[in-house]
Amino acid sequence: AKKRLKQANQLLESNNHVAFYNEVAKAIFGYFRDKLSIAEAELSKDNVLAKLGELNADESLTSATGNLIDDCEFARFAPGDKTQKMGEVYEQAVNVITQIETSFVK
Numbered sequence: 001a002k003k004r005l006k007q008a009n010q011l012l013e014s015n016n017h018v019a020f021y022n023e024v025a026k027a028i029f030g031y032f033r034d035k036l037s038i039a040e041a042e043l044s045k046d047n048v049l050a051k052l053g054e055l056n057a058d059e060s061l062t063s064a065t066g067n068l069i070d071d072c073e074f075a076r077f078a079p080g081d082k083t084q085k086m087g088e089v090y091e092q093a094v095n096v097i098t099q100i101e102t103s104f105v106k
Contacts, residue, residue: 001031001097005090012090017075017082024093025072031097045069061099068092 004027011020033043036051045066052062071089075082 001027004030005093005097008090008093012086015083015086017086020086021072021075021082021089024089025069025076028068028072028093028096035100045073057100058103061096061103064092064099065096068096 004023008020008023008027011023029043029048032038032048032051033040036048036055038047038051048069049062049066052065068089071085071092075085075089
C-alpha cells in the first residue's frame with residue numbers, strides 16, 4: 001500500500017487524475033485484501049465494511065473507509081472535473097491506512 005500511495009502522490013503532483021484514482025483504488029483494495037484476509041473474488045466495499053464491523057472497528061473509521069471507496073469509485077467512473085478532490089482523497093487514503101495500522105488490526 002505504501003508503494004502504491006507513493007506512486008499516487010507522484011500522480012497527484014503531475015495532476016494525472018485517471019492514473020491517480022486507479023492507483024489509490026488499487027492501494028486501498030490491495031491493502032484490505034491483505035490486511036483483512038479478503039479473497040480477491042470477494043473484494044468489495046460491502047465486504048470490506050462488513051469485515052471492519054466484525055473486527056469492531058470504530059464507526060468513524062468504518063465511515064471514513066466507505067467514503068474513501070465511494071470517492072475513488074465516483075472519480076473513476078462519473079463524468080466531471082476529477083482534479084478537485086485529488087489531494088483530499090490522497091489524505092483520506094493515508095489516514096484510513098494509518099488508523100487501521102495503529103488501532104486494532106495487527
